[in-house]
Amino acid sequence: MREKGLPQLPVExxxxxxxxxxxxxxxxxxxxxxxxxxxxxxxxxTAYRILLNPADADDVLQDxxxxxxxxxxxxxxxxSFEGWLRRVTVNTALxxxxxxxxxxxxxLEDCRPMGLATAPDQIEERLALENAIAALxxxxxxxxxxxxxxxxxxxxxxRLLSISQLASRSRYHRAxxxxxxxxx
Amino acid sequence: MTIHPRFATLAEYAQSELSxxxxxxxxxxxxxxxxxxxxxxxxxxxxxxxxxxxxxEPPADTMQKVRERWKAGDRIILPTAESVPSRRPHYRLVGxxxxxxxxxxxxxxxxxxxxxxxxxxLRFTPGTPEPGDTIAVxxxxxxxxxxxxxxxxxxxxxxxxxxxxxRGAHHRTISQLERTAPGSYRGSFVLPDSVVYALFAVEDSxxxxxxxxxxxxxxxxxxxxxxxxxxxxxxxxxxxxxxxxEAALATAQAATELHPEVPLAWYYLRSxxxxxxxxxxxxxxxxxxANRFYEFHSALQGRPDLTGDDIGGMLWLGRISSAxxxxxxxxxxxxxxxxxxxxxxxxxRVLETVVLDGGDLGRTVRDLETLWQEVGxxxxxxxxxxxxxxxxxxxxxxxxxxxxxxxTVDPWAAVNNSMRLLDIPALRQHGLERLRAELRRxxxxxxxxxxxxxxxxxxxxxxxxRVQTILAAIGKGLVMSGRVTEGLxxxxxxxxxxxxxxxxxxxxxxxxxxxxxxxxxxxxxxLAVDPSTQPALADSIHSVGAELLGVPGWLxxxxxxxxxxxxxxLAEASNYFLRLDVAVADRHGTSGLLSDILAxxxxxxxxxxxxxxxxxxxxxxxxxxxxxxxxxxISIVVITSEEVSPALTRFLAERGxxxxxxxxxxxxxxxxxxxxxxxxxxxxxxxxxxxxxxVPLEDVERFAEALK
Numbered sequence: 102m103r104e105k106g107l108p109q110l111p112v113e114x115x116x117x118x119x120x121x122x123x124x125x126x127x128x129x130x131x132x133x134x135x136x137x138x139x140x141x142x143x144x145x146x147t148a149y150r151i152l153l154n155p156a157d158a159d160d161v162l163q164d165x166x167x168x169x170x171x172x173x174x175x176x177x178x179x180x181s182f183e184g185w186l187r188r189v190t191v192n193t194a195l196x197x198x199x200x201x202x203x204x205x206x207x208x209l210e211d212c213r214p215m216g217l218a219t220a221p222d223q224i225e226e227r228l229a230l231e232n233a234i235a236a237l238x239x240x241x242x243x244x245x246x247x248x249x250x251x252x253x254x255x256x257x258x259x260r261l262l263s264i265s266q267l268a269s270r271s272r273y274h275r276a277x278x279x280x281x282x283x284x285x
Numbered sequence: 286m287t288i289h290p291r292f293a294t295l296a297e298y299a300q301s302e303l304s305x306x307x308x309x310x311x312x313x314x315x316x317x318x319x320x321x322x323x324x325x326x327x328x329x330x331x332x333x334x335x336x337x338x339x340x341x342e343p344p345a346d347t348m349q350k351v352r353e354r355w356k357a358g359d360r361i362i363l364p365t366a367e368s369v370p371s372r373r374p375h376y377r378l379v380g381x382x383x384x385x386x387x388x389x390x391x392x393x394x395x396x397x398x399x400x401x402x403x404x405x406x407l408r409f410t411p412g413t414p415e416p417g418d419t420i421a422v423x424x425x426x427x428x429x430x431x432x433x434x435x436x437x438x439x440x441x442x443x444x445x446x447x448x449x450x451x452r453g454a455h456h457r458t459i460s461q462l463e464r465t466a467p468g469s470y471r472g473s474f475v476l477p478d479s480v481v482y483a484l485f486a487v488e489d490s491x492x493x494x495x496x497x498x499x500x501x502x503x504x505x506x507x508x509x510x511x512x513x514x515x516x517x518x519x520x521x522x523x524x525x526x527x528x529x530x531e532a533a534l535a536t537a538q539a540a541t542e543l544h545p546e547v548p549l550a551w552y553y554l555r556s557x558x559x560x561x562x563x564x565x566x567x568x569x570x571x572x573x574x575a576n577r578f579y580e581f582h583s584a585l586q587g588r589p590d591l592t593g594d595d596i597g598g599m600l601w602l603g604r605i606s607s608a609x610x611x612x613x614x615x616x617x618x619x620x621x622x623x624x625x626x627x628x629x630x631x632x633x634r635v636l637e638t639v640v641l642d643g644g645d646l647g648r649t650v651r652d653l654e655t656l657w658q659e660v661g662x663x664x665x666x667x668x669x670x671x672x673x674x675x676x677x678x679x680x681x682x683x684x685x686x687x688x689x690x691x692x693t694v695d696p697w698a699a700v701n702n703s704m705r706l707l708d709i710p711a712l713r714q715h716g717l718e719r720l721r722a723e724l725r726r727x728x729x730x731x732x733x734x735x736x737x738x739x740x741x742x743x744x745x746x747x748x749x750x751r752v753q754t755i756l757a758a759i760g761k762g763l764v765m766s767g768r769v770t771e772g773l774x775x776x777x778x779x780x781x782x783x784x785x786x787x788x789x790x791x792x793x794x795x796x797x798x799x800x801x802x803x804x805x806x807x808x809x810x811x812l813a814v815d816p817s818t819q820p821a822l823a824d825s826i827h828s829v830g831a832e833l834l835g836v837p838g839w840l841x842x843x844x845x846x847x848x849x850x851x852x853x854x855l856a857e858a859s860n861y862f863l864r865l866d867v868a869v870a871d872r873h874g875t876s877g878l879l880s881d882i883l884a885x886x887x888x889x890x891x892x893x894x895x896x897x898x899x900x901x902x903x904x905x906x907x908x909x910x911x912x913x914x915x916x917x918x919i920s921i922v923v924i925t926s927e928e929v930s931p932a933l934t935r936f937l938a939e940r941g942x943x944x945x946x947x948x949x950x951x952x953x954x955x956x957x958x959x960x961x962x963x964x965x966x967x968x969x970x971x972x973x974x975x976x977x978x979x980v981p982l983e984d985v986e987r988f989a990e991a992l993k
Contacts, residue, residue: 128355130352133348133351134348137347137348137351141343141347141348142341142342142343144343145341145342145343145347146341149341155344158341158343159343159344159347162343162347163347163350163351163354164361164363165361165363166347166348166351167351167354167355167359167360167361168360168361168362168363169363171360171361171362171363172362172363181583181586189363189364192363192364193363193364196364230331230334230335234335245335246335248300248610249331249332249335249336249610250335250336251611252609252610252611252612253609254607254609270293273296274292274293274296277292277296277328277331278292280331281324281327281328281331284327284331
């Protein structure tokens with residue numbers, strides 16, 4: 102019979118070594134550059150999904166990497182670093198969104214991603230979905246992105262957006278329904 | 286009219302967010318509903334596309350801007366843990382000493398449960414064997430078995446691949462026990478290598494008397510490294526399913542204590558807790574369970590050395606823990622890529638095939654055939670759904686092929702599957718041949734493979750029931766084929782000793798055809814007196830009977846039919862005392878003992894749930910049955926595990942429910958009846974003895990009336 106041991110500690114499975122994080126915490130430029138190389142795209146894409154605006158997403162990306170040396174002290178290495186960083190990014194993007202709401206509405210012309218990682222034969226279908234997502238109300242879009250792409254539960258989304266789980270569920274279902282109608 | 290699931294339900298199904306029970310319900314709807322399949326497919330597709338969207342390269346100069354801002358003294362405090370919902374677990378997995386866990390097992394295995402005065406003992410040496418060991422047995426009987434010269438030890442063996450429930454299980458006599466002193470016997474046997482779990486009973490020569498330790502049996506658990514193996518504990522759970530759910534739960538608990546590193550162990554535990562409504566009673570444990578998946582997820586993701594059990598266990602633990610979709614999709618993808626022939630992967634692939642084929646049955650049959658060629662009988666769902674699709678498609682070649690495959694996986698279902706062929710003209714003859722073969726097999730079968738707890742006499746009686754069922758089906762098939770005389774012969778044999786309305790009706794039809802009106806109405810009188818017969822049909826039968834036999838003759842016929850119904854119904858009765866001093870609360874929240882509520886009258890006890898579609902669908906019939914039973918002085922008690930709440934009260938009021946509904950405090954009633962699932966109906970006599978268990982709703986009145 103196969104011998105099964107206790108699960109290994111997650112730190113052994115991380116992409117990011119403790120040494121790298123320690124150096125990033127000390128604001129060493131090389132370490133921050135390395136983290137940017139590894140996670141810059143993830144952070145930017147995550148921010149973009151929420152904000153649908155390249156300039157705002159770039160602001161979030163800068164903010165995240167500016168704050169990273171201080172923030173990594175709060176990462177306790179018990180979960181995936183990328184997962185933790187995505188959550189920090191979501192929070193930062195949501196803060197940006199709230200401040201933007203007080204400024205002005207974003208125009209749809211700004212809502213075009215600059216590049217798509219898609220196979221050529223799927224581009225049409227994905228562009229259609231991209232336009233359909235952009236046409237959702239902001240409330241529906243945020244919940245859809247957090248739920249469908251970022252994998253948050255409705256309970257977590259409720260806490261993030263200060264809405265009830267029920268409201269999150271309802272917005273999500275309305276978003277999916279709307280997307281189906283638009284893509285039909 | 287088909288009732289489709291709501292869009293929100295389908296969206297949650299596509300996201301794997303439904304409970305197992307709701308998921309199963311939606312799955313069964315999807316199989317037959319192309320419209321909803323298309324909806325689910327489109328939702329899944331939207332999710333797939335969305336996850337691939339916006340993989341956007343950041344501007345090239347961002348990091349340069351970051352450096353400049355940093356040099357300029359710009360600092361940002363990011364919203365991290367304070368506002369980020371934590372998925373990090375709040376505990377560490379720890380091993381539990383085998384001795385502690387075994388103590389738990391021992392309580393579960395041998396804890397006092399019955400009030401039998403003649404408790405006997407069966408001892409094994411070694412008590413914690415490894416497969417292949419020779420095991421010495423000592424049986425000490427204080428019972429009526431202790432006078433024989435020889436006794437026989439019988440066993441039910443389970444291998445690591447055993448399925449839940451004991452349908453089609455193999456039983457065998459493994460040792461002759463010699464008397465060494467009055468009431469004391471010795472023997473030995475070799476535990477086969479493949480066996481991980483075994484149960485035992487002792488009986489006399491010929492199996493006339495059986496000591497099954499009060500239906501608890503005695504048992505051996507294969508050990509490795511001083512503790513029962515995980516597979517052993519899984520097989521113990523599988524064996525207990527359907528006969529003692531509480532013990533199955535305790536076994537699952539022991540498995541997590543002995544094998545905390547196995548994700549599947551935690552999934553099984555969570556499943557039993559959810560099913561027995563126990564998780565909610567222990568908030569800290571529930572909290573741990575919600576986080577346990579993420580502990581495993583962090584520890585195991587990225588590890589390349591996981592088994593199919595581990596990966597499949599993570600998938601199902603994630604689902605039952607309501608984990609995020611990305612994690613679930615991750616484990617599902619790994620399962621399909623790394624262990625595509627594992628039973629859990631095959632189950633996923635089968636359901637995916639059915640859903641993605643979008644109701645194109647021809648395509649489903651072809652795709653499942655391809656899958657079968659690749660993986661064979663890896664999971665029972667494959668031949669089951671293959672056969673379903675073939676039958677719906679009316680593809681006779683595919684039906685025959687899948688039927689043989691299903692026979693190998695689920696031999697216990699062979700008779701029912703053969704009966705289904707009778708409705709397909711092109712396969713009716715094949716169905717008849719299969720039924721005859723099954724009849725021959727049954728007639729030849731010795732008593733050697735009877736269940737451990739079943740005496741030879743009980744087995745004979747059960748076999749007689751099975752024979753009658755098959756004979757009735759053969760009779761029906763022959764009549765449908767135009768071979769009326771032969772069919773009538775089979776039907777009359779089937780109806781000679783049992784109460785089989787379908788056979789009675791068919792015999793009546795044939796006798797009318799043969800112009801034997803008296804014989805026909807005699808059979809119809811049995812339908813007329815059975816409470817499950819529709820009143821309009823019963824009225825018609827009364828008119829025809831009175832016209833043909835005259836009123837006095839018809840009344841005598843009716844009376845004979847009623848006596849016969851009661852006789853044959855009572856012949857099926859069991860006679861068990863239950864512990865009914867269990868607490869229940871009425872819909873106003875007032876608690877009392879079930880024994881007081883059932884006091885001194887024939888009572889029907891129903892287990893029912895507001896969240897169970899079949900239960901809800903049966904509300905009108907339950908109300909009708911209640912009204913008729915009450916008119917005859919028979920009461921009905923409906924028990925639900927849901928707490929009394931304004932929502933439940935409103936739900937019942939909106940549906941005009943007048944029958945009494947009680948909340949099962951702490952699940953005691955469920956345990957008293959060894960009940961599982963809803964709706965289930967039990968009939969108790971005026972002394973509180975359980976006489977009929979798990980009877981169909983349409984037969985409840987007949988059983989209850991027979992006890993009056």
